[in-house]
Amino acid sequence: DVVLTQTPPTLSATIGQSVSISCRSSQSLLDGDGDTYLNWLLQRPGQSPQLLIYSVSNLESGVPNRFSGSGSETDFTLKISGVEAEDLGVYYCMQATHAPLTFGSGTKLEIK
Amino acid sequence: EVQLVESGGGLVQPGRSLKLSCAASGFTFSDHNMAWVRQAPKKGLEWVATISYDGSNTYYRDSVKGRFTISRDNAKSTLYLQMDSLRSEDTATYYCARHDNFDYWGQGVMVTVSS
Numbered sequence: 387d388v389v390l391t392q393t394p395p396t397l398s399a400t401i402g403q404s405v406s407i408s409c410r411s412s413q414s415l416l417d418g419d420g421d422t423y424l425n426w427l428l429q430r431p432g433q434s435p436q437l438l439i440y441s442v443s444n445l446e447s448g449v450p451n452r453f454s455g456s457g458s459e460t461d462f463t464l465k466i467s468g469v470e471a472e473d474l475g476v477y478y479c480m481q482a483t484h485a486p487l488t489f490g491s492g493t494k495l496e497i498k
Numbered sequence: 499e500v501q502l503v504e505s506g507g508g509l510v511q512p513g514r515s516l517k518l519s520c521a522a523s524g525f526t527f528s529d530h531n532m533a534w535v536r537q538a539p540k541k542g543l544e545w546v547a548t549i550s551y552d553g554s555n556t557y558y559r560d561s562v563k564g565r566f567t568i569s570r571d572n573a574k575s576t577l578y579l580q581m582d583s584l585r586s587e588d589t590a591t592y593y594c595a596r597h598d599n600f601d602y603w604g605q606g607v608m609v610t611v612s613s
Contacts, residue, residue, distance in 0.1 A: 425599060427543075434606055435535075435543065440599040478543055480600065486559050487533075487545040 388413050390479050390490035398496045399469045407493045409479035411460040416483070423482035426455055426464045429492075430475040438477075439464065471497055500524035500602045502594050507607035510584055520577040520594030520604055527575035528552070531597035534568060534579050536590035537606075544590075547579065548597050562588075584611045 389412040399405045415422045426439040437446045439455035442462060452467045466473060474497050479490040506518040518534070534546040547568040548557045556568050567580040577594050591606040 427600065429543075434593055434603040435595075435600070436603070437599060437601045440601070446599075446601060480543070482600075485557065487548075489543040489545070492542050 387486055388415075388481055388484045388488050390481060390488055392477075392479060392490035392493050394493060395491070396494045396496065398498050399466075400498045401469060401471060403469050404465065404467045405469060405495070406466075407464045407477055407479075409457075409462040409464070409490050411462070411481060413484060414459045415462075415481050416459055421483075422458065424455075424457070424462050425480050425482070426453075427478045427480060428473070428475050429478065430472075433475075435478065466495075469495070469497070473497075500596075502596070502602055502604035504592065504594055504604045504607035507592065507609045509610045509612065511613050512585060512611055514584055515580070515582045516584060516609060518579040518581070518592055518594075518607060518609070520579075522575045522577065522594075525596075525602075527570075528572040532568075532570060532577045533595050533597045533600070534577075535593045535595055535600075535603075536588075536609075537593070538587075538590045541590075546592070549577070581609070584609075586611050 391410045393408045415424050422442050424442050427435040429435045443455045454465045476492040476494050478492050501523045503521045510516050533548040549568045553570050565583045569578045589611045593606045594604045596602040
């Protein structure tokens with residue numbers, strides 16, 4: 387199975403600070419069709435996961451543009467440019483290039 | 499508005515069965531592959547199973563193969579997960595989700611396997 391390693395496991399940020407979360411894959415996530423199926427999700431406390439970014443860098447409809455994704459092959463990054471209070475929660479990367487679909491272990495964002 | 503509403507969870511003894519349902523609305527259910535994802539208490543997310551839009555193809559994680567069955571009724575816009583031979587390690591909140599980029603998730607339903 388593809389292992390997704392997220393760092394850091396915990397992140398503490400002040401309002402307005404920019405932060406980045408890394409997701410490294412044990413295998414290339416580039417599919418034979420040229421797509422890379424790496425998504426980013428946010429799970430706020432007590433809520434279901436919510437899609438933020440799909441296919442590395444595509445912002446899901448309704449998601450603020452302070453969120454951005456980048457990367458390729460095995461190395462991916464989620465950036466939040468100017469953290470807001472509502473951004474607290476656990477961020478997960480997930481891959482759907484290889485079966486079985488797998489998730490990273492999560493990065494918990496705390497607001498100072 | 500897209501809605502996914504799970505039901506059918508509860509407390510069940512090891513070895514017994516439970517069937518989860520997920521009622522979908524707000525989109526053409528029969529056009530989309532669907533999935534179940536679970537989350538053990540205080541743990542991360544774990545994909546469980548996926549079914550193709552027409553039900554012709556199903557996929558499972560190894561640990562549930564032969565015990566869980568994913569199915570759907572497109573006429574009722576409902577997704578199911580039949581869980582047999584339940585084990586304590588199946589204890590989790592189960593979410594149904596639209597498999598297209600996992601763009602929509604239900605609120606989740608808790609399944610507790612304990613004697």
